Amino acid sequence: MFEIKEDFYWNGKSIKIISGSIHYFRVVPEYWEDRLQKLKAMGCNTVETYVPWNFHEPKEGTFHFEGQHDIKRFIEIANALDLFVIVRPSPYICAEWEFGGLPSWLLKDRNMKLRTAYPPFMEKVKNYFERLFKELVPLQFTQGGPIIMMQVENEYGSYGADKEYMNQVMDLMLENGVDVPLVTSDGSWSDMLVNGTVVDRALPTVNFGSKPKEHFDILKNFVDRPIPLMVMEYWIGWFSAWGNDEYKQTDSASQAEDLRDILTMGHVNFYMFHGGTHFGFNNGSNYYDAFSPDITSYDYDAPLSEWGDVTEKYRVFRDVISDFVEGPLPELPEPVKKANYGTVTVKNRTSLFDNLTQLARPVTTPYPLTMEDLDQDTGYILYQHDLGGKRDVTLQLINGNDRTKGYINREPVFTQYDKEVGSPIETQLKEESNELMLLVENMGRINYGPRIPDQRKGIENLHVNSGFRSEWTHYPLPLDNIEQVDFSREFRENEPSFSQFELNVDEANDTFIDMSGWGKGAVFINGFNLGRYWEVGPQYKLYIPAPLLKEGINDIVIFETEGKVKEEITFTDEPPYVR
Template identity: 50%
Template sequence: MNKFHIRDDFYINDNKIKIISGALHYFRVVPEYWVDRLEKLKALGCNTVETYIPWNLHEPKEGVFDFEGQKDFVKFTKLAQDMGLYVILRPTPYICAEWEFGGLPAWLLKYPYVRVRSNCNIFLSAVDRYFNKLFDYIKPLQITQGGPVLMMQVENEYGSFSNNKNYLKNIKNLMIKHGCEVPLFTSDGGWKEVLEAGTLVDEGVLPTANFGSRSKEQIGALSDFMKENDIVGPLMCMEFWIGWFNNWGGEFKRRDAEDAANELKDLLYIGHVNIYMYHGGTNFGFYNGCSYHDGIDPQTTTYDYDALLNEYGEFTEKYYKFKDVISNFTEIPEVKFTTDIKKINYGEFKLTNKVSLFSTLDTLAKPIYNENTLNMEAIDQGYGYILYRANVGKRNTLERFKLIGMDDRAQIFVNENHHSTLYKENFIGTNQPISLDKEDDNIMDILVENLGRINYGGSLLSPSQRKGIKGGVMFDLHLHTGWDHYSLELDNVDKVNFSGYYKENTPAFYEYEFEVDEKGDTFLSTEGFGKGCAFINGFNLGRFWELGPTNYLYIPAPLLKEGLNKIVIFETEGKYKQTITLDDKPCYTK
């Protein structure tokens, strides 16, 4: 068997290897396109592919594991090996990656005293159980077992979170306990303070650095750190950031291709590189993460990242400039692309059905009663929406009404009439007047959306990571009690009953049907809709929001069926169109 060594440089057996890697997340690309994206990586001149493994994707409920379909990283890894590519795996419990909760599973938050990324027994015990399952899949993939996996990561940018060396050692030891046989590394920002905090100097774990600019300076800081700590090993930028992610309401971020290529050249003269991202892909479902800027700042469904391949796999100017640079360091192979991918404009399709959420609520979720409002995690819900319902009594005008401990986005309805939408600085935690118009039995509904959990920094520990209404609903100076909770993870949109009633300006489901003779990639235009998510044949394409910068959802061809297809859109603002458009190009904010 081959063996991968870290000495003064990287070696396979006794032969030096220069690692030129590209980041490609299997979970952000439909499996039918893995071959295409890997072939284009090889054609770039790369010899390695890198991917994270997100814990929350593979253990969505505690003790329930899933490694099938789009989650089958074993198949992805073997496809890479079949093409002659090596693999860097990053199975650390925390990944960041602009992914929901940085890859940590939401169910951890049902434990009141859990402290993630620490020696908290609840957390480490959960990691141990997860690794026990995960490494059954990883072990045969290592180069020591005839697989393509060269090395694995212990923790990700831990120096930007804590300096708890005992925790790092515990994660390392758990990986070894469960079968890790290849060298280990950490990755942190390219400056002294975070390198000192996030590395394991005396544990034989290689430190690497993450950065996107000033390459000579930042790889130099890594070199200085290694010399000061008598660490012998090659210099590697584990995440060479060539673009950036996007937040709702911001501009679509772009980086000059020539500038990025020049930085790559500087890096390759000095050491080894993993291009982040070679191809970004899509945050399907509810897995987009959240930044924190004076409150939560959710990230977009697209994870285009201004990468070498765009969100839907097309070559960019940056790809060709990077290929030119890489050709100075290795021979570029001839690669035949074997996946036939076309983009199709299917035109317009008319609305076939619509129904208010309130009408079909009981077909989607059974109410859970509690005197107090419970957060999502307390009722074993991780993602999507939660609706709180209460009878708030007789006709009355309240001068003071507010939500306590709600950090996301809430829509308030009284007798199914919209009262207000609370988000960020817009009145969360502040008093508002509210009128109860019916003589008796006024019903209040509060629909709260989990916009995404924070995925970076100290805010990982924020109380805002628990979703829903954590404190309560206050009328005047007292908390109202007696609430039904409807868990709406929307993994059952086939249960929507379109025979019910529709009411304007309420959250609702909209159904569109269309026939397909030939399958191709297409783009659902969301112009004219407000906020929500969309499903194609039951598959959650992700969120949309009229704030932009994108007004589309990408539909890869494999999600379509020859014959009848169905799109269901859940929209929360009461904005919709009688027709939808499936175009052959994406739509951005004008």
């Protein structure tokens, strides 16, 4: 029996919650148990996870709870290891995840008011919760499971102050069978606690990365009754973005001192204990001074590395935690084996433009459509348009999100990204007929801040000389059907292309693919979208978990948008950076 009074109690005895974040959706299922064992071996008694709505309902009314989506199995493994579980189940999670976990199909409603009591939004939440909580409710401690708390929304105080919305979300949770204690989590700065909490219905917790006494004092003064003091997100690392000079790393020695203070005063959830990987196109983005999409790695400088290795930070934290738990800590599980598979040579190569009809069903309309209009979530979209005959032209993109590469008669003309979008492009049309192709990449919808509602991807329109253009053909390219690429078709230099390699392995082990020398794109392993690479760094190697490989021949496909291809790729046992 779990209770919240002035402290946390289990079966009438006060307990110290020492929790760590592991996101099942960023770890291949075959490694869930390994990561959870390592969490327990650091001294944690609880695991916390978000639940991204868009991961489980990528198309409205189509739900996925199998394979990597099987949150029930993840929680059952935690239960078998005698771990408590804290679940943070949407509608919004932030988490540096695509659109903060919100499904992009919400944006088909041009009047949509996200994260508010706007009835059409709440209707979608209701439909999702009715399905989601069928997975979670039987796993609550009230029914013999390990879930002891569930969070309402996420850091809502940094976004809005709609108390009716927060109350409606809680009502929906209760209506769908949630009967464990509810919590909120917010920063303690400015109006965040005032905006984000509903103190008579949910326990308020705080998020911070340093100065625990200061933040806990703010929380104590905010609530007019004794409560357990908990940091729901103790930021012991940070995320890295494309274009950063280096991976973000933090000082574990000072964090260990703060951790001791936190555990002396209250309770902790490490964000993150193990970050994992932004597989596919699931990374989010931020926008402060400029658009800033996150890299494929979500290592987060966490105690357990992206590839599952124990780090010095892990050892330092384990030493502190050992002073707050009874008895010896579990032995560390064996490290996951890594392999250096060496270099392989390209087998086939073909142009994207010669494979459009293989990969997409064209849609023609008088005006450009966005990804959301076309029921597309992530990936790329190619716009095709006839610019007419010979003449000088000035092209101007209108609201191109996020990165557009323009080609005329298959020759590259321009690339525009972020603040460059909308700058006039002056060029000369040299042929009697001139075909324009615009390849637009969704680089990750923004996951935090005031720009969240404005995340439609694609172009709004194109202005040419004196007016907007009509008659557009669209090719949606989520690249979820990479097996349809026809490598017998032509390859042309300087065009977006697919390169095929074969990796023959006797034994499947973890490895890293080195993308140094390539431009920008994505890597597919046996049809699985491993994630993005980009020459701007700081990430040049992508992590390949062993379960994605098979004994024998493995099919490797690289989609490259910048025309920078190599004849060889290397698989190494050396991680992207030293942990």
